[in-house]
Amino acid sequence: MKTLKAIQAVAAAAALLVGTGLSHAQSAPAAASSPAKKELIAKLLQVQQPGIENLSRAVLQGPLGNLMQGAGAALQQLPPEKREATAKSIEAEVKKFAEENGPMLRDRAIKLAPSTIGTMLDERFTEDELKQLLAWLESPVNKKFSQMGGEMQKALTEKLMADTGNTLDTRYKALQQSVAKQLGIPARPASAPTAPAPKK
Incomplete structure (x- = not known):
């Protein structure tokens, strides 16, 4: 779903x-x-x-x-x-x-x-x-x-990504590099989860 x-x-x-x-x-x-x-x-x-x-x-x-x-x-x-x-x-x-x-x-x-x-x-x-x-x-x-379900999920998701997005991005890139190293291929820049722009 x-x-x-x-x-x-x-x-x-x-x-x-x-x-x-x-x-x-x-x-x-x-x-x-x-x-x-x-x-x-x-x-x-x-x-x-x-x-x-x-x-x-x-x-x-x-x-x-x-x-x-x-x-x-x-x-x-x-x-x-x-x-x-x-x-x-x-x-x-x-x-x-x-x-x-x-x-x-x-x-x-x-x-x-x-x-x-x-x-x-x-x-x-x-x-x-x-x-x-x-x-x-x-x-x-x-x-x-x-x-209200969709609205509540959106609000929580935005807040969660704003709060943890940078940390998650850094960790995702480290994981990507580790997997690439184990596979013996060069790590390619990939789109990691990022925090949405904060709403004003």
């Missing part, structure tokens, strides 16, 4: 997979399932569906990202005149794979959610706790907090 929203959605789905970190999960065993409880679980799964879909995308994109990274390194071993065409061919094949398999993974994740996440919610939460959880997830406060 390339955006904080996607990461948050996966995190939300993952939180449900482990029964969430709410203190309610530590309460006494939940009562046996009732029609009302099953309906609440169905609503919770509906609210969490974007997170479940993002989780399925992450399952697909993780290995594809690794494959593309390895292919990028291997492309450098090809003759220069073959690199561009080969790169385009690989990108097209990976894109086709994602387009063909993404919907299948998404549909399976949604179908499996009731028997996995739903079962865990049923076992670990009482009907009252499920009502509280659903009320929180649908609350304006939670929605407002979720919408």
Whole structure:
């Protein structure tokens, strides 16, 4: 996932997979399932569906990202005149794979959610706790907090890079030189992580 929203959605789905970190999960065993409880679980799964879909995308994109990274390194071993065409061919094949398999993974994740996440919610939460959880997830406060995710990440990233960027840059260059020395090649100047210009 390339955006904080996607990461948050996966995190939300993952939180449900482990029964969430709410203190309610530590309460006494939940009562046996009732029609009302099953309906609440169905609503919770509906609210969490974007997170479940993002989780399925992450399952697909993780290995594809690794494959593309390895292919990028291997492309450098090809003759220069073959690199561009080969790169385009690989990108097209990976894109086709994602387009063909993404919907299948998404549909399976949604179908499996009731028997996995739903079962865990049923076992670990009482009907009252499920009502509280659903009320929180649908609350304006939670929605407002979720919408701030990208802004909060950006602010922290900028501050972190301003605070550590020079140190990280120096250490990155030292690492680059060490790796180049071990490989017996001259170290080339590379773009290291740098601190963004401070905002005034």
